[in-house]
Amino acid sequence: xPELRRDPITHxxxxxxxxxxxxxxxxxxxAVAPPEGKRCPxxxxxxxxxxxxxxxxxxxxxxxxxxxxxxxxxxxKYPALRIEGGLDKRPEGIxxxxxxxxxxxxxxxxxxxxxxxxxLSDGALLAAIETYRLRMDDLQGDPRFRFSLLFRNHGAAAxxxxxxxxxxxxxxxxxxxxxxxxxxxxxxxxxxxxxNVFEDIVRQELEDGxxxxxENRDFVVMAxxxxxxxxxxxxxxxxxxxxxxxxxxxxxISLVDxxxxxxxxxxxxxxxxxxxxxxxxAPYHMQDVPWYRWHIxxxxxxxxxxxxxxxxxxxxxxxxxxEAAEFLRGLPEG
Amino acid sequence: xPELRRDPITHxxxxxxxxxxxxxxxxxxxAVAPPEGKRCPxxxxxxxxxxxxxxxxxxxxxxxxxxxxxxxxxxxKYPALRIEGGLDKRPEGIxxxxxxxxxxxxxxxxxxxxxxxxxLSDGALLAAIETYRLRMDDLQGDPRFRFSLLFRNHGAAAxxxxxxxxxxxxxxxxxxxxxxxxxxxxxxxxxxxxxNVFEDIVRQELEDGxxxxxENRDFVVMAxxxxxxxxxxxxxxxxxxxxxxxxxxxxxISLVDxxxxxxxxxxxxxxxxxxxxxxxxAPYHMQDVPWYRWHIxxxxxxxxxxxxxxxxxxxxxxxxxxEAAEFLRGLPEG
Numbered sequence: 251x252p253e254l255r256r257d258p259i260t261h262x263x264x265x266x267x268x269x270x271x272x273x274x275x276x277x278x279x280x281a282v283a284p285p286e287g288k289r290c291p292x293x294x295x296x297x298x299x300x301x302x303x304x305x306x307x308x309x310x311x312x313x314x315x316x317x318x319x320x321x322x323x324x325x326x327k328y329p330a331l332r333i334e335g336g337l338d339k340r341p342e343g344i345x346x347x348x349x350x351x352x353x354x355x356x357x358x359x360x361x362x363x364x365x366x367x368x369x370l371s372d373g374a375l376l377a378a379i380e381t382y383r384l385r386m387d388d389l390q391g392d393p394r395f396r397f398s399l400l401f402r403n404h405g406a407a408a409x410x411x412x413x414x415x416x417x418x419x420x421x422x423x424x425x426x427x428x429x430x431x432x433x434x435x436x437x438x439x440x441x442x443x444x445x446n447v448f449e450d451i452v453r454q455e456l457e458d459g460x461x462x463x464x465e466n467r468d469f470v471v472m473a474x475x476x477x478x479x480x481x482x483x484x485x486x487x488x489x490x491x492x493x494x495x496x497x498x499x500x501x502x503i504s505l506v507d508x509x510x511x512x513x514x515x516x517x518x519x520x521x522x523x524x525x526x527x528x529x530x531x532a533p534y535h536m537q538d539v540p541w542y543r544w545h546i547x548x549x550x551x552x553x554x555x556x557x558x559x560x561x562x563x564x565x566x567x568x569x570x571x572x573e574a575a576e577f578l579r580g581l582p583e584g
Numbered sequence: 585x586p587e588l589r590r591d592p593i594t595h596x597x598x599x600x601x602x603x604x605x606x607x608x609x610x611x612x613x614x615a616v617a618p619p620e621g622k623r624c625p626x627x628x629x630x631x632x633x634x635x636x637x638x639x640x641x642x643x644x645x646x647x648x649x650x651x652x653x654x655x656x657x658x659x660x661k662y663p664a665l666r667i668e669g670g671l672d673k674r675p676e677g678i679x680x681x682x683x684x685x686x687x688x689x690x691x692x693x694x695x696x697x698x699x700x701x702x703x704l705s706d707g708a709l710l711a712a713i714e715t716y717r718l719r720m721d722d723l724q725g726d727p728r729f730r731f732s733l734l735f736r737n738h739g740a741a742a743x744x745x746x747x748x749x750x751x752x753x754x755x756x757x758x759x760x761x762x763x764x765x766x767x768x769x770x771x772x773x774x775x776x777x778x779x780n781v782f783e784d785i786v787r788q789e790l791e792d793g794x795x796x797x798x799e800n801r802d803f804v805v806m807a808x809x810x811x812x813x814x815x816x817x818x819x820x821x822x823x824x825x826x827x828x829x830x831x832x833x834x835x836x837i838s839l840v841d842x843x844x845x846x847x848x849x850x851x852x853x854x855x856x857x858x859x860x861x862x863x864x865x866a867p868y869h870m871q872d873v874p875w876y877r878w879h880i881x882x883x884x885x886x887x888x889x890x891x892x893x894x895x896x897x898x899x900x901x902x903x904x905x906x907e908a909a910e911f912l913r914g915l916p917e918g
Contacts, residue, residue, distance in 0.1 A: 255810040259769040259781055260762075264810040264899045330892075330900045343788045344781075345809045401891030409890025420892055428594075428897030435593040447593055447678075454677045475679045476589040476598040526891035549894060556743025557735030557860035558664075558754055560883060563762030565598045566664045570587075 252331055252350025254424070262427045265350055267330045291327075292414035294361035300324040304355060305385065307377045320374060321381045322358045329354035330420065337394065337423055353389050353398070353421040357381055363414050366522075367402070368513035375506045378417075382529065383502065385419050387495040390534040395421040397429060397533040400494075405524025407551045425533045432530065433542060440541030448543035451475075452486055460572045463579050464511040468504035471512045473571035473578075480553060480569035481520065481578070483512050485546040492532035492542040512548050515578040524551040586665055586684025588758070596761045599684055601664045625661070626748035628695035634658040638689060639719065641711045654708060655715045656692045663688035664754065671728065671757055687723050687732070687755040691715055697748050700856075701736070702847035709840045712751075716863065717836065719753050721829040724868040729755040731763060731867040734828075739858025741885045759867045766864065767876060774875030782877035785809075786820055794906040797913050798845040802838035805846045807905035807912075814887060814903035815854065815912070817846050819880040826866035826876040846882050849912040858885040 253266040291299035294317040303315055305323040312318025325333070331352030339348040359367060359378035370378065382400050389398050398421040403410040425433075439447040455461055455472050463483065464471040474484050485508050491497060497505070516523060531544040559565055587600040625633035628651040637649055639657040646652025659667070665686030673682040693701060693712035704712065716734050723732050732755040737744040759767075773781040789795055789806050797817060798805040808818050819842050825831060831839070850857060865878040893899055 257769075257808070257810040258773065258785065260765050261769060262810065262812075262897055262899075264812050264901050266811075266904050267900050267902050268904060342809070343792070344784045345788075399892060399895045401895055403890045407888065409888040418892070422896075422898070426896035426898040428895070431594050431897075435591075435595060439592065450678045451592065454679075458677070474591070475676070476591040476596065477600075478596075478598050526894055528891050528895035530895060547895070549891075554741065554743040555889065556737045557862050557883075558733060558752070560860055561733045561735055561762070561862035561864060561881070562756075562760035563596055563765075564756070564760040565596075566601050567598050568601050570600050570602060 251335065252329075254348045254350050256346035258344055258346070260427070263424060265330050267350070290363055290412070290414050292322075292356075292358045292361075292412060292416060293363050294319070297322075300356075301327055305381065305388075307381060317361070319361060321377050322361075323381060323385055324356050324358070326354040326356050326418065331422070348423065351394055351423055353392070353395070353419070355385060355419045357385065357400075357417040357419060359415060359417065365415055366513075366517065367404075367415060368510045368517065372503075372506055375510060376502060379502050379505055379509070380499075382417060382419070383495055383497060386529075386531065389419070389421040390495070392421070394423050395534060397422050397425045398531070399426075399429075400529040400531075402527050403524075404526070405522075405551070407524035408526045410524075429530070429533070433532065433536075436542045437539075446490060446541055446543060448486055448545065449490070452488055461575045463515060463575050464508065466504050466507050468501045469508035471508050473575040475571065477567055477569075477571040477574070478565035479549050479551075480567055481516060481523075481550045481574045482567075482571070483516070483548040483578075485509060485512055485548070487543055487545065490540070491544060492536055492539050494529050494531035494544040496537075497544075509546065511584075512546075514584045515581050516548070516550055518584065519578050519581050520550060520552065525549060526551070585669065586663075588682045588684050590680035592678055592680070594761070597758060599664050601684065624697055624746070624748050626656075626690075626692045626695075626746060626750055627697050628653070631656075634690075635661060639715065639722075641715060651695070653695060655711050656695075657715060657719055658690050658692070660688040660690050660752065665756070682757065685728055685757055687726070687729070687753070689719060689753045691719065691734075691751040691753060693749060693751065699749055700847075700851065701738075701749060702844045702851065706837075706840055709844060710836060713836050713839055713843070714833075716751065716753070717829055717831060720863075720865065723753070723755040724829070726755070728757050729868060731756050731759045732865070733760075733763075734863040734865075736861050737858075738860070739856075739885070741858035742860045744858075763864070763867070767866065767870075770876045771873075780824060780875055780877060782820055782879065783824070786822055795909045797849065797909050798842065800838050800841050802835050803842035805842050807909040809905065811901055811903075811905040811908070812899035813883050813885075814901055815850060815857075815884045815908045816901075816905070817850070817882040817912075819843060819846060819882070821877055821879065824874070825878060826870055826873050828863050828865035828878040830871075831878075843880065845918075846880075848918045849915055850882070850884055852918065853912050853915050854884060854886065859883060860885070 297315045303324050306319040307321040308319035331350045337348045386398050400419050402417040436447050461473045470486050527548040532542050631649045637658050640653040641655040642653035665684045671682045720732050734753050736751040770781050795807045804820050861882040866876050
């Protein structure tokens with residue numbers, strides 16, 4: 251069983267993921283090349299190589315766990331957390347411990363091995379985003395879970411271990427530290443100014459324009475003012491909504507345009523960089539808070555996080571966000 | 585002038601380091617191989633390739649900025665922060681901004697290009713650590729600075745851009761977010777239990793033993809209970825002292841043994857992994873707080889931080905710290 255352990259000083263949790271245990275010798279050998287082509291567990295025809303599917307967008311005539319799907323959701327074969335069992339919260343001397351209970355799902359957005367998310371058709375990208383929404387929404391039915399994060403690692407430098415593109419969804423029994431900070435910061439801003447901080451950010455950025463890469467009716471794609479990383483992009487809704495899971499279809503269609511633009515411009519402008527993106531949505535128990543807004547953070551991995559960033563949480567970013575936005579905005583239409 | 589910009593939601597600062605500006609094209613080309621041998625700016629004989637030295641441990645008969653040194657401290661040629669000028673704190677609409685004033689020094693611990701820190705002689709390693717202490721102590725004389733971090737990046741995966749080993753010291757005009765958290769957590773623990781949390785950690789770890797790699801009179805080398813990364817190690821003093829800069833010579837001699845053991849075992853056990861280490865010391869204005877203790881965090885870079893960690897601050901660690909400590913403890917003496 252994986253364990254959740256809390257740091258007694260910072261109160262940050264770590265998942266000690268014994269199911270994917272790496273022993274010292276694992277770190278000394280060169281990494282094994284990831285499976286490709288015929289043996290890729292995420293390719294059409296290889297459905298038996300994954301655990302049985304949780305959900306799929308597929309032709310009605312095709313059977314579960316066979317080909318014929320467009321989007322497929324399966325449990326992670328090496329989950330960081332286990333879906334079964336209770337939390338069993340307990341101390342270990344001065345430390346806090348609980349069982350690593352949670353969901354860990356993989357969302358494969360296309361049966362094609364070499365697809366890029368932003369090159370999917372409008373319909374296929376919408377199906378992928380609707381699947382993200384559906385799975386996040388579904389997991390809130392489990393009373394053990396407080397929060398879920400949808401994330402996507404593209405490229406080895408961003409932590410992807412399987413080349414076939416996919417997103418992941420982790421549902422957790424606690425609200426993570428960084429999320430709590432984001433929430434607390436937004437709540438304090440609202441208490442102080444009686445306005446949603448995301449509303450103020452969107453207004454100022456659209457008026458200023460220097461950090462805006464793209465806008466449509468429902469979203470702004472922008473380089474945040476205090477960008478931690480070169481070419482970091484945020485996709486922020488222009489409407490109030492704390493939880494991504496509550497997003498309606500019309501807005502998801504706008505999101506297809508916003509997400510495609512962000513990923514396409516990073517791809518063309520920087521030569522297919524590794525990236526992570528995450529969907530930051532409010533915890534499950536915060537249905538209607540007026541002070542938060544869900545959003546997407548896209549983080550290209552162009553530089554390496556070094557000791558200074560680790561020790562301080564203070565990022566040294568060698569590219570001004572105004573310059574990043576100007577460059578991405580100026581690329582010819584895709 | 586580099587800028588400090590504050591995120592309006594999390595209150596995390598970012599340094600927009602325009603002096604080391606990376607433009608879009610810089611991210612597309614393959615990185616230029618770092619200078620080696622004759623052109624390495626940190627090798628003996630090439631002193632003219634760096635800015636003029638701030639401090640050096642050198643033969644009395646040798647002139648400044650020439651060979652004959654054992655440890656040499658120079659300003660970073662591409663500093664993240666500038667030493668001149670005032671902070672000029674000001675708003676930018678809803679955002680907070682100040683000039684990127686601070687110190688950024690490089691501490692070269694040996695004139696030999698290929699040295700490893702833990703393979704230096706006792707005297708040379710002590711000279712290096714004494715130089716760390718001296719520079720951190722010296723910078724507190726500047727009233728603009730609140731905090732300094734000593735860090736060392738070893739290997740490209742840990743962010744090192746020059747192969748010749750070196751540490752770096754950055755002094756900041758603000759106390760960084762993560763440091764504030766560490767301090768707040770330690771202070772709250774003290775308020776609640778009337779004991780220093782580091783004292784309790786050291787006591788429990790020495791009694792338990794499973795996570796201890798090494799101990800001597802003054803220090804414990806241990807894998808922390810909630811290790812974020814595989815083989816993360818902390819070096820914690822067994823004596824109360826919030827600030828590294830206040831450490832006496834006898835303790836620094838013990839630290840030579842503790843640091844050497846930690847780095848040597850990681851090197852031999854895992855095959856010279858990339859690592860960062862940082863010296864976490866209390867801010868300059870906290871001379872005598874009873875609730876904090878300086879310590880060293882060593883973070884091998886064996887896995888990659890991916891979207892989940894970015895989005896949550898929640899780490900998935902595939903190696904239990906008990907297993908990491910057992911392996912490192914069990915290596916034959918170096």
